[in-house]
Amino acid sequence: MQRPSRFRQIVASALLSAAMTGAAQAATVLKAPREVVWADFLGVNVQFQYFAPDIYQQQMSRLDELGLNWVRLTIHWPVIEPQKDHYALTELDAAMAAIKAHSYNTVAYLVGSAPFASSAPAGAKSRDQYPPTDFNVFAARMTALAQRYPQVNN
Structure with a gap:
C-alpha cells in the first residue's frame, strides 16, 4: 500500500478546511x-442654489418621485461671503426654503475659504483651497449658518 505524498496531504487538508469554512x-x-x-x-x-428655482423644483419633484428624503448641500464660503461681512444669500435662502417645504432631511457643509479669510500665499491660484487663517472666523460663519437654517440636520 502506497502512502499519500506530502503534497496530497496538504491539498486534502486545504480542501477540507475550505469546505468547513x-x-x-x-x-x-x-x-x-x-x-x-x-x-x-x-x-x-445637491447644489440647488446654483440653479434657477424652476430647475431645482423639477429636481426636487424627481427626488420626491424616487422617495428620497435626504439631501446633502454644499455651501461654498467664497460664494456666500465674497467680501468680509458682505453676504450673498439670496439664492441659498430660496433653495433652503424649497428644501424645507419638501421636508427633506438636510446635511449641509461649508467648503473653501472666503477670499478675506484664506491662508493662501500672495499670488496663489485657487485661494479658496487653503484653510482659513483664523478658525474662529470659520466657526462664527458656521454658527451663523446653523442659526439661519435650523432645519439642517447636522
Missing part, C-alpha cells in the same frame, strides 16, 4: 434589527 459562513446569516427602508438614509448631493 464555507459551510460555517453559509450558515451565518446576518439580519438587520429592523426592515431596511432606503428612504431612511439614501440621498443625493
